[in-house]
Amino acid sequence: MHTQSSFRLLVVRLGAMGDILHALPAVTALRQAHPCWQIGWVVDPRWQALLRAGVRDQGSGVSEPGGSAMPLVDRLHFAPSRDWKRHPLSARTRSQINGLRRELREARYDAVLDLQGAIRSAVIARLTGCSRRIGEAKPREWPAHWLFTERVSTRGAHVIEQDVELASAVAGDPLAFLPPLLPVDPEAESWCAAWLAERAAPSAARPLAFIAPGAGWGAKRWPAERYAAVAQGLKERGLQVLVNAPPGEESLAAPIAAAGAAIPFTATLPQLIALTRHLALCVGGDTGPLHLACALGRPVVGIYGPTDPNRNGPFGTRARVLRNPESRRDHTRRDAPEPGLLTIAPEDVLKAADELLAEEEIR
Numbered sequence: 001m002h003t004q005s006s007f008r009l010l011v012v013r014l015g016a017m018g019d020i021l022h023a024l025p026a027v028t029a030l031r032q033a034h035p036c037w038q039i040g041w042v043v044d045p046r047w048q049a050l051l052r053a054g055v056r057d058q059g060s061g062v063s064e065p066g067g068s069a070m071p072l073v074d075r076l077h078f079a080p081s082r083d084w085k086r087h088p089l090s091a092r093t094r095s096q097i098n099g100l101r102r103e104l105r106e107a108r109y110d111a112v113l114d115l116q117g118a119i120r121s122a123v124i125a126r127l128t129g130c131s132r133r134i135g136e137a138k139p140r141e142w143p144a145h146w147l148f149t150e151r152v153s154t155r156g157a158h159v160i161e162q163d164v165e166l167a168s169a170v171a172g173d174p175l176a177f178l179p180p181l182l183p184v185d186p187e188a189e190s191w192c193a194a195w196l197a198e199r200a201a202p203s204a205a206r207p208l209a210f211i212a213p214g215a216g217w218g219a220k221r222w223p224a225e226r227y228a229a230v231a232q233g234l235k236e237r238g239l240q241v242l243v244n245a246p247p248g249e250e251s252l253a254a255p256i257a258a259a260g261a262a263i264p265f266t267a268t269l270p271q272l273i274a275l276t277r278h279l280a281l282c283v284g285g286d287t288g289p290l291h292l293a294c295a296l297g298r299p300v301v302g303i304y305g306p307t308d309p310n311r312n313g314p315f316g317t318r319a320r321v322l323r324n325p326e327s328r329r330d331h332t333r334r335d336a337p338e339p340g341l342l343t344i345a346p347e348d349v350l351k352a353a354d355e356l357l358a359e360e361e362i363r
Helices: 017-033 045-052 080-085 089-108 119-127 142-147 159-171 186-199 225-235 249-257 269-276 289-295 339-342 346-363
Strands: 010-012 038-043 075-078 113-115 131-135 150-152 209-214 240-246 261-265 281-284 300-303 320-322
Touching: 010 017, 010 089, 010 119, 010 339, 017 038, 017 045, 017 289, 038 045, 038 089, 038 159, 038 269, 045 075, 045 269, 080 089, 080 119, 080 281, 089 119, 113 142, 119 131, 119 142, 131 142, 131 159, 150 159, 186 269, 209 225, 225 249, 225 261, 225 281, 225 346, 240 249, 249 261, 249 300, 261 281, 281 289, 281 346, 300 346, 320 346
Parallel strands: 010 038, 010 113, 038 075, 113 131, 131 150, 209 240, 209 281, 240 261, 281 300, 300 320
Antiparallel strands: none
């Protein structure tokens, strides 16, 4: 078991918003078990608000361990991998990769925990020069395992369970799931309070429901007109309904808001975190805002099709998951909704919502 306060651990988890959120419980467990460890994280700068508050630039940051603004990590390192993929041979990409390599080597990490299981994350782990690189024996992208020096066979079905198992391997002691710690941004919290007071003033006492219609690709997206019907049903049940409309997804939210039962919500990630803490219910597919609601312990209705909820579904909160038993796991990025997804009706979603809301009243 590692107990020394000088132990330095690097976590590598890139990917989408949901990927970062799924890794948080494992690192939360590590932080509680070993509060004196120095923990760094390589992350895409788009998602840094999930790890620290109050930062507006994309530079690496050092902070005192603990505290509500940066509760899990001591240092962030940034890898804008989406940009690198788009411009792999550009001078800017080469400069950023070389800069990251220097930064990681100067940090002198004792171990690297690859929670991504991808070739790109394994390569970043290799860039550290660290002799101890830990990953899954059967990672998401098979060639990545050749770059690990320690390969852990995981048994958990859900990716959160698998990440906790990997964290246990580096810690040298068994860890258990813990609700993740997310930063608290005072500026975003103040904004949220003012926004709610202004936009929901006529019905301030009504519970707040949030609809997240987006998803990584079309096959995972339940039709907008069905979300609109759900919004109407929730409004009739006395809820104030918001629909997520981030930049680039306005067209998904527009038909839902146009039906008149939902208010479009466009905000920064810190503001979304602040708002999510106030939700009575979140409805959506396999998408970042739904996983954020789970991370913050809010009730969720998950509408699933080609992705497997046993691996990527709601975890650690009260939830109802709707999925046709004929749906099969398929990450092919098709545009049309997966056929099984289309068998789920608005009435099914509203029934699940009623069950969760009734449980909330009992509590």
